[in-house]
Structure formats: C-alpha cells, structure tokens
Amino acid sequence: MKYAARRALRAVVLLFGVSVLCFLFTEMAPGSFFDEMRLNPQISPETISGLRARYGLDQPLLVRYSRWLTSVVNGDLGFSVAYNSPVAPLLWSRALNTLLLTTTAMLLTWLMGVPLGVWSAAYRGRWLDRVVEAGNSLLISIPEIVIALALLALAVRSRVVPIGGMISIGHEDLSGAGKVNDILRHLLLPTAILVLAGIAIVIRHVRASVVEVLDAPFVRAGRGLGIGRTRLLFRHVLPVAASPAISLFGFSIASLLSGSLLVEIITGWPGLGPLLLDATLARDVYLVIGGIIVSAVFMIAGNFIADLMLLVADPRIGTGGLNEE
C-alpha cells in the first residue's frame, strides 16, 4: 500500500497548508471576539486584556499557531472562546447532524439521478428525455437559495412538513420509533432542497457519459452482432460510462460536510452551517478554523475514495499510473 501511504502524506501536507492559510487570513480579518465587550463601559479594559491573556490571544501569531497545532495533536482542534470548550466535541455533534442530512440527500440524489440519466440517454430525443432535460435546465438555472426559499414557503403554507430545526418540542417524551419518525419528518424539507439542487447535475453528467458511449463505434458493432438493447446497455455501455460518474460521486462525498451549509442555515438544521456562521460573526477564530479543517479532511478523503473506486471500476487506469504521479 505504498500508494495509500503517499496519498496520506500528501493529505497531511495539504492540511498543514490549509491551516497556515486559515491562520493568516483570520489574522488579516479585522476585529476580535472581545470587540463587543470593549464597547460595554461596565467592562474594564483590564478585564478584557486579562481574558485575552487567558485564551492566549495576546500571543504572537507563531506562538498561537504552535499552541493550536499541539491541541490538534491532542484531538481538541483548538479552544472555542464563545462556548468555553474545546472545538472538537462542538464540531463533532454538529457534524453528525450535517452528515445525517447530506448522506440522505446524496443517496436520494444518486438513486434517482443515475437511473434518470441512463434512461434519458437510452431514449435520447424522445418525450421522456425532453421532459427530463427541461426539468434539468430549470433546476440548474435556479439558484439553490431560491429553491430553498420556494420550498420553505410551500411548507409554511401547506403545513405538511415541520419547518426548522431537527426535532419538535416535546421530542424527549416520544418513544424510540416516534423520535426517529420526528427526525425523519424534519429531515424532509432540507433533504428535498438539497436533492433538487443537486440532481440535475447528476442526471446531466450520467446522461452525457452514457450518450457518449452509446455513440461509440463498438456499440454500433455490438448492434451489428445482434446484441439486444438491454444487454448492450448493461453489459457494454454502462461499465464504460461509469468512470465519469464515479468521479462525480467522489466529489459528492468530498462535499458532504460543506455542501449543505447554506440550506442548514435557511432551514435551521442544527448542523455545521449555523454553528460556523455564528462563529464567524462572533470572531470565534478557532471554531471557524476547526470547521474548515474538518471540511478539508472530508474533501481530501472523498477524492481519495473516488480515486480508489475508479481504480476498482476501470482497469485501464491501473495502479502503475497512479503510483508514478
């Protein structure tokens, strides 16, 4: 597994670079967590400078960075001033909520998008393809936030699904199945938004790669051999057409933690989105940096998984080529 080791090493270097950039940029950003307090005449400047010293914010950049690195090694990912707690447990509980939402949305998107893409490619130019294509164009041209607001408005008026948050008031009193049901009902709206925002790209991508392979001479040759439509599609076309779709699937994994931030904020889903937004507004520097680092880890891991899947799915790539890079 020399290849995996090389990839891991590169990932560490990359994360190091990301963290350095994070520190530099947050350093350049104006303001700090204690600016609000400074405006309050009841809090003396001595108290504030005492707090700054307590959280180590008075130290030079390099010292803060090395302290932060130590806390990363310890698994704390820094210390949140606002929550008065290490960053890691804060991120962890919110990241689980985000993953619940994005994984559900991703699975639904792909389970519907791939068959629709293959289907409209196989029936290219017929009415089904046209309907799908029209829907795609519509969805791609509408920004995610508009889709989100439209669905939100719809949900408010219809009152079919709960709006905002992840659990109802009184969630604690429900039975086990009731709790699951409650969360699923809350999951419905943000998932629908994410699926609508993402599915058109999957359909387009899958359709394009299937169409490309359908036009390949070997498929025509296969028709000439008398291979039926179904066998041609499943045995000949789809394995070849899968590679680009697998790459895109890898990007989906990579964006599991970062792809839903906006939707979470709009629908009040208690994931990383609202947490990081609040932390940014409050200048809770280490929480923001922690969130970015965790997203970056997912990004790198997702791409790695995509490459591994491509390796398994497409013998033409081969480890040789990847080892050489």
Place this chain on the structure above:
Amino acid sequence: METDRSASTPERQPLLRVRGLGKSYRRKGAGWARTDVIVAASEVEFEIFAGQTLALVGSSGSGKSTVARCVTRLEKPDVGHVWLQGADIAHLGFSDLRPFRHELQMVFQDPATSMNPRFTAAEIIEEPLIIQRPGDKSAHRVRAKELMQEVGVSPQWANRPAMEFSGGQRQRLAIARALALKPKLLVLDEALSGLDLSTEAQIANLLLDLQASHSLAYLLISHDLALVARLADMIAVMAHGRIVEQGPVAQVMANAGHSETRALVASARVAQANLAALGAAL
C-alpha cells in the same frame, strides 16, 4: 447499370442481391425549423456470389459506408431490397434479423473503437457466440482460442484486454469476432484503411487465406484501388450515392468510363507501385 450478371448466370443464386437500395438523411439546415435532405444512396444495385469479393469504391462521401450499413442492417434503408440467400432482410425488425446475423458480419474501420475497451480478447470474440447460442461457456472459450489461432493471434493472450493489442492485432481480433458465427459474407468497411502498409498487406493475405478456406464472400468498402486490385473479383464504383460503373476489376480499371473511376485509378497508381514493391520485398 452496364452489366447484369444475374442474367448471364441464371442458374446460380447470388449470396447477396441488392436492388433499388436508397437511403437519405435529414439534417438540420440553416434557419429555423428547416431540414435538408441528403441523399446518401440511391438506386444501388449489385450482387455478390459465394466465395467472391465485390469492392465498393468511391471517394469520401460517395455513400459506400451507407450502403454497407444498410446491407448489414445497422441502418434501415428507405427503399429497396436486400436479399440474403433469397430472404429480403431490408425491412426486418431487430429481433427478426437475428437469425440472419450469423450469415453476415461486419469488420469496421477502426478496431480500437469498434471493440469494447473493457473486454479481453476472448470476451470480444465470444460475445457473438453468447448472443446466438447462450450456454456452454467453456465451449465458447475453446472456440474463441481457435479463432485467435486462425487469425494469427496467440491464444495465450486470450485474457489480455483488447486495448493492449496493436492496431493490426486488434483488426485480426475484429476479424476473429466476425468469423465466430461462421458467416458466409463479411462486410469490410474500410477495414484495412487505418493500418500501416506492411500490416495492411498481412491482413490482406489473411483475408485471402480465410476466403479460400471458408469460401467466404467479401463486400470490401475501400477507396484504395491498389488493395481492391489485390483482393476483389468485382468492383462497383460509387459517386454521389449511385453506382456509376461496375464489372470485373481488371475490366473496369482498364476501361474506366466514368470520371470518378478515372480519378480513383490515377490516385491509386502511386500506392499500387508501393504495394507491389512491398509484395516483392515480402
């Protein structure tokens, strides 16, 4: 049409007889909702007898490949008849065609793209066997290796991916795939055009050997008259979708009547000299 060979040999039924074949394509033209109709083939008539080679020649865009695709029924002709051993296949549906597929196979111009890049050599050759006679896997594998041997590719490489073979070897595999069902007619659509001269000569020899041993008939689509002179008995010259001249190769080439034929003969002289020199060297 200057010759009608069926009249001269009425007792012998041709393997393939094409009558009044026509095919046109619609293309989106300039302007809104306008379509141009392009006549790719019109009133094409010829026949091929068992063990014989008919070369269909002409410059690019003359409609040769359209005729090939209509004959192999990769496309449906608009009008006309294609009799294969007495049965008209011109307007049959896909599943009705299946019994005729093993009589008539096609070898394409580019073997790199006419084979599934994910398949091994043996899988490529087995595919038509599996379609026509599902079942016995090991028998298919044995047959695939026999065919590899026959076209001059070592059966040891049966499990190598098709992409790892050279152009000439891939074209040999394509021929093996076409031969798998023991067809009586092979349609070679520019099958030798993508190869270098020495490989082309080798494959041409292979085709002659296979023709002799299996009494195969070939419909050779080509723009290369030197190759045609080597392989074909009969020639039909196409221009603008029509056959403008046809007859025995030597006769047509010696007394080229149509300007298209004369142009092809002129352009072939250099290539012919090269091939002759190569033949002497081999």
